Amino acid sequence: MLDLIGNLAAVSGNARLIVDIAMYFGLFVIIAMSINFQYGNAGVPNMGCAVQVIVGGFTVSAITTRLCFWIVKQAGVELLPYASDFDWVYNNQINVSVLTNAYLKENPMLCFTLMLFTLALALILGSLIGWVIAVPAIRLRATYLMVTLITMADASQIIGRNVPWISGGTLGMFVPNVFAFYPGDRTVIMAVITLFIGLVSFFIFRTMLNSPYGRLMRSIRENEITVGSVGKNVVSIRRNILMFASGITAISGSLLAFYFSFVVEANYQRAMWTYWPWLMLIMGGPGNNAGTFLGTTLIVALRRIIIVYKWVFDKFFFFPIAYFERLLLGILLLIVMIFRPNGLIPEKLLYIPGINYRQLVREEVPVDWRAAPKASSKGGGGFMSRLRGKEES
């Protein structure tokens, strides 16, 4: 990876495969960790990750691109008209690839600002969509939530396909290259940034899980009735979790859009962005991040190698390899669920930094058993009778 950053020539061959695996690992690890945060730790089965990812993608195409056009126009570059739906799609390639990218090449600071702005916006819009899709079913049983979330993913794709001003409809559209100033291959630096964001979100999730709120989440997973009975608002906690994790998931959608420099709804299929991350999570073991990392690494490497060496496999099969991949997905999920129900790395007890567990165990609790009250030998002898006895005396 590090050699590739310095290398300014176009990336190809095996190096290309490495960059690809790194990029997809970064993207999927963000999504898998956020599912782990929701399902593994709070028991919220978010089967609608594809919605949040697509929102991240649409943020880039619908908002960042318009903003970028506006800035470039203010700077005096003559852009082709882009106000109507037709112009928006038809002039898009020249507007972005020729005119805007040339301007961005000379303004690295603008590039950074645009990218950070997009990521922040994706976080906000993702949380918003998390709130919206949670409305119908968050109060009901978890299976109802799954039913609505799964259908939402299709709905978002249909809307993206038919509303051209979002992402150019079926044709898709180019988005500004925020690394136009970088002389080498854009994908390399994109992969590095994605991995970095994955690392940051790992620390954010870890901090969240080790906080009192994280322990509250785990207690909701174990028994929500008990948590409700001690005065916690289970529904609002669940909604907060869904919103927070949705925001982080949306970031990965934006990163994918920048990686391709292209947004089209077909890139954001439900199977790709919901089922595969779930397989990674369940394979690695829900409830711990180490398992998520392991599952993501295995599955992403497997998939990218299948896709890259597709031409080899296609010689042996009479059907497109994509269906074999799906078959593998289904079978792997079932096998893992039946034979390794806890995943490759089972969940461990929560470790909270700052507390010396060894000392806690070693410390002798000063209890004088002779002084402790004895249970009365006459009938009953429960806790209540002991209380009553005290009252009498």
Added chain:
Amino acid sequence: MALPALWMAAIVYACELTILSIGFTLTYLTAKIPNFAYGTMSGIGIYSVYMASRIFKVSPYYGFPVGTLLGGVFSVLVYLLIVKVLASMGGGAIVLTIATLAIQIFLQAALYIYAYWVRSIWKLYTIGFLLKTRDFVFLETPGILYVSLITSILVIVGLHYMLNKTKIGIAMRATTESIELASILGINTDRIQLYSWFITGCLAGLAGSMVPMWFMSSPLTASGMQTSVMAGSLIGGFTNMYGAIIGGFSIGFLEIILTYYLQMIFGAWVGEYRPIIPMAVLVIILLVEPQGLQGLYHRFMATKTGEGILKSLGRGE
């Protein structure tokens, strides 16, 4: 006196969805999980009809019983190999639901691979086909109209009879109420579950067999019906078979008729949004009345008018 194609399509589709909704509800009652693979299971029916018609060159109706049986066998295999195993390992509702999703992915891929296999051997179109022309015609109307209507009525009457009059049906209802209590009474709940999975699989295969007789079919058609099936079942309240009949029929009708008239009013672009209709119904019902028609019924019967009606029927307390 030929019926317009629009109404034909609406009735046939509504019949299919009725049967599927009943099956989905029955699965939800016995296994307490939404079976996401249910829509895709009807793909088995689609391809058995295809085989009968295009490979064996007989009337597609010979494929109906085969598809029904194959659907039942697949469903039993799913229950024995996956659902039962996972449930005995202590998997909760979420784990089982994810398992049905995995089955759905697997089955859809398997159907595609099967379609490509048929294509590579017999050199036929297997993805996106229509068997309308191989249907019989009676009184200037395609036979599928009669077949679908009669089949769905038979299914409803048969299930009603079975659940209320036969020993197995009553045992099945007892099992859906409480597995523990039913097993205390000496009902073999394992076998009852097996029967109900078989019946639901049969229903899926039967409904799927009707699809290619009037609609363009591919493996994706089958899984595309999943949302409509869930919406139909949800209208009935997820736990009521009779509600599912009304729900499935109305969703099927609504999807085709509403899309048509909206297209007449707003233009052809509305057609693209057809899959949104069942989703919208799903969301609206969850927001307004999560128990569906059943909840409405209970709420209505709790009012004074409802009590009066119950009394006049002789069922009041």
